[in-house]
Amino acid sequence: MAYFQTKGVAFVTGSAGGIGQGAANALAAAGATAIAFADIDEARVKAAAEESKKHAIDSNYRVKAFRLDTSDRKAVEEVVQAVAEEFGRIDYLVHSAGVDQVEYAPVPDDDPDDFDRVQRINATGLLNVSRAVAKVMEAQEPRQFTTVSGTQRDLGRGVIVNVASAAAFVGIPAKVGYVASKWASLGITKTLAVDLAPKGIRVNCMCPTWVDTPMFKGEQEKIPPITDLIKKINPAGRPAEVDEVGNSIVYLCSPAASYVNGHALTLDAGMTAGPMIT
Numbered sequence: 225m226a227y228f229q230t231k232g233v234a235f236v237t238g239s240a241g242g243i244g245q246g247a248a249n250a251l252a253a254a255g256a257t258a259i260a261f262a263d264i265d266e267a268r269v270k271a272a273a274e275e276s277k278k279h280a281i282d283s284n285y286r287v288k289a290f291r292l293d294t295s296d297r298k299a300v301e302e303v304v305q306a307v308a309e310e311f312g313r314i315d316y317l318v319h320s321a322g323v324d325q326v327e328y329a330p331v332p333d334d335d336p337d338d339f340d341r342v343q344r345i346n347a348t349g350l351l352n353v354s355r356a357v358a359k360v361m362e363a364q365e366p367r368q369f370t371t372v373s374g375t376q377r378d379l380g381r382g383v384i385v386n387v388a389s390a391a392a393f394v395g396i397p398a399k400v401g402y403v404a405s406k407w408a409s410l411g412i413t414k415t416l417a418v419d420l421a422p423k424g425i426r427v428n429c430m431c432p433t434w435v436d437t438p439m440f441k442g443e444q445e446k447i448p449p450i451t452d453l454i455k456k457i458n459p460a461g462r463p464a465e466v467d468e469v470g471n472s473i474v475y476l477c478s479p480a481a482s483y484v485n486g487h488a489l490t491l492d493a494g495m496t497a498g499p500m501i502t
């Protein structure tokens with residue numbers, strides 16, 4: 225069941241699995257008419273696009289899957305153009321493609337090459353996608369929405385939600401590359417919000433703590449005590465499920481968030497509100 229509605233065309237990166245797939249399914253369940261799925265993993269992204277049909281409520285719901293490396297600017301421009309040609313417009317961009325560090329190690333023992341790789345995918349890749357999609361959004365007609373009081377509200381030309389992390393607010397031992405990329409993701413998102421507001425494009429950031437995805441499983445392998453730590457320090461005692469992140473992304477995309485711009489939505493069950501001392 226959808227909490228908010230997201231009629232229109234969505235483009236979701238990193239949608240072969242994890243948060244991106246959860247967001248795409250939530251958008252389909254909230255009324256998206258078409259979703260373009262993009263991921264570096266071609267086989268899984270095709271399967272995810274097909275699987276999303278189970279969740280869609282629009283009877284004419286359509287999907288298209290693209291193999292895309294978001295750190296390749298030219299490829300991003302080509303795929304975004306192909307999406308616009310296929311579906312006519314892009315109302316929502318959810319950018320969830322991202323990677324973790326290969327190894328965790330404190331500076332100065334961290335791997336400088338891996339630092340560069342993580343920035344290229346998580347920070348530059350995010351900007352590549354937003355830039356290309358903003359070009360499509362700024363050229364399309366704004367949409368209208370009828371409020372509960374019956375008045376018409378301008379919804380603007382589009383909405384961008386970038387998935388950063390709660391790591392965008394703190395330092396985390398042994399994770400300098402990942403943390404730097406998430407602070408950059410948040411800074412880019414806030415700058416896009418003010419750059420694109422005059423064009424009627426809202427840009428917000430989703431900042432979860434741990435989410436139960438393949439990336440999190442990789443973290444559990446690198447830090448086995450992480451599951452017990454989450455039980456102790458997170459009020460929910462567990463990582464978020466992908467649909468919990470997906471539904472918060474739906475909210476940011478929906479008309480319910482028409483006045484929300486440049487915001488970082490922390491999704492942490494209250495973990496960063498204060499220490500759990502009982």
Ligand SMILES: NC(=O)c1ccc[n+]([C@@H]2O[C@H](COP(=O)([O-])OP(=O)(O)OC[C@H]3O[C@@H](n4cnc5c(N)ncnc54)[C@H](O)[C@@H]3O)[C@@H](O)[C@H]2O)c1
Pocket residue numbers: 237238239240241242243244262263264265292293294295320321322323324345346349387388389390431432433434435436437438439440
């Ligand atoms: N899982 C968590 O605990 C957590 C918490 C906070 C933030 N995040 C962030 O959420 C985003 C999604 O993470 P997730 O947990 O769903 O991870 P995931 O590994 O489950 O999914 C990420 C997807 O991105 C794709 N991808 C990786 N590099 C790509 C590239 N260059 N081009 C296109 N696609 C690429 C992968 O193939 C994968 O399908 C990431 O930015 C991650 O940093 C995750």
